[in-house]
Amino acid sequence: MLDQWRDGPTKSAIVDFVEHTAAEVPPEERVAVFDNDGTLWCEKPAYIQLDFVVRRLAEKAAGDPSLAAQQPYTAASDGDLRWFGAAITKHYQGDDDDLKLLAAAGLSLHMSLTVEEYAARVSDFFARADHPTLGRPYRECTYAPMVELLRYLEAHQFTCYIVSGGGRDFMRPVTGVLYGIPPERVVGSAQGLKFSDTGDLLIQPTLDVFDDGPEKPVRIWNRIGRRPVLAVGNSNGDDEMLRYCGGLRLLVHHDDGDREFAYTAGAERVLEHAATQGWTVISMRDDWATVFGD
Known part of the structure; x- marks a missing residue:
């Protein structure tokens, strides 16, 4: 027990x-x-879902270099998970400026996928992805x-x-x-x-x-x-x-x-x-x- x-x-x-x-x-x-x-x-150094989103943002920025000069694509391209984690922490402290940037970019990432296609991407992510610091x-x-x-x-x-x-x-x-x-x-x-x-x-x-x-x-x-x-x-x-x-x-x-x-x-x-x-x-x-x- x-x-x-x-x-x-x-x-x-x-x-x-x-x-x-x-x-x-x-x-x-x-x-x-x-x-x-x-x-x-675990939610540090960033939320697991954020890592999932960050990888997709980096892929999108790689296909359109103009995006890499703006957040959250800059942080995604640099692999800067701290920026994303800080955006959530700021939200809990009453500052939503960075969270709004993240939400606007994140909401468009999987547009028009079926819910089953999205679920398959999530399952594949968990089958392959490791925590960046815990090993x-x-x-x-x-x-x-x-x-x-x-x-x-x-x-x-x-x-x-x-x-x-x-x-x-x-x-x-x-x-x-x-x-x-x-x-x-x-x-x-x-x-x-x-x-x-x-x-x-x-x-x-x-x-x-x-x-x-x-x-x-x-x-x-x-x-x-x-x-x-x-x-x-x-x-x-x-x-x-x-x-x-x-x-x-x-x-x-x-x-x-x-x-x-x-x-x-x-x-x-x-x-x-x-x-x-x-x-x-x-x-x-x-x-x-x-x-x-x-």
């Missing part, structure tokens, strides 16, 4: 809550929601203790959902293999779709929903129809989802610079709320016996 978690207050809080909930709450009400980036898989395939960059927590909750008849600011259609091709979470339980940001005369759904260069911050509780209600009794996040973008939770709130704190990365940028507000509102903070350094597993 949670063998990849070290004994201590955090593990005890999880076990006590789950056992109490299993005894007192009907199974259909045992809804748990998990952020993805930085909660279930392991991206498909092995999931947090083993969190995957174990998913199994523990399911064993107690919780239904687990992923609710992420990341792309819904980027996550869906791999969440079954990585987490055991089927595509219908993945809630995320999404581009617009159009039904074509060929009977396919085509990706459009528009943003349908950005599933982040206050949008997360709205999407939870729209897609699930229940207030979660357990929620797990790691950044300011998860603050509202954690506040919406009606039970145990867990915050993953990235404080392990030896086994992963140590940072608080983009999590300042949620860490403050965790301290003042009594949420359970998961220390990667102190609470996890392993990070990525063997």
Whole structure:
């Protein structure tokens, strides 16, 4: 039972809550929601989906050199993942200027692909791509203790959902293999779709929903129809989802610079709320016996 978690207050809080909930709450009400980036898989030095996008931006700039003089194509051509990571961090600190540049370029990358064609590209990416600094395939960059927590909750008849600011259609091709979470339980940001005369759904260069911050509780209600009794996040973008939770709130704190990365940028507000509102903070350094597993 949670063998990849070290004994201590955090593990005890999880076990006590789950056992109490299993005894007192009907199974259909045992809804748990998990952020993805930085909660279930690694998000540094840049989001995995950003690496996927960066590679495509670099390909596009190579075919049109005029693009290389402007962002985000300059950073993509230079392989500068820090620029992209900083754009997301700035977003969580209230500055969306760089994120708007990234969004405008990124939305046009897969225009008119069918959703199946896009899924095939994502699957191919995960089959081939490695993390730039950890020296392991991206498909092995999931947090083993969190995957174990998913199994523990399911064993107690919780239904687990992923609710992420990341792309819904980027996550869906791999969440079954990585987490055991089927595509219908993945809630995320999404581009617009159009039904074509060929009977396919085509990706459009528009943003349908950005599933982040206050949008997360709205999407939870729209897609699930229940207030979660357990929620797990790691950044300011998860603050509202954690506040919406009606039970145990867990915050993953990235404080392990030896086994992963140590940072608080983009999590300042949620860490403050965790301290003042009594949420359970998961220390990667102190609470996890392993990070990525063997």
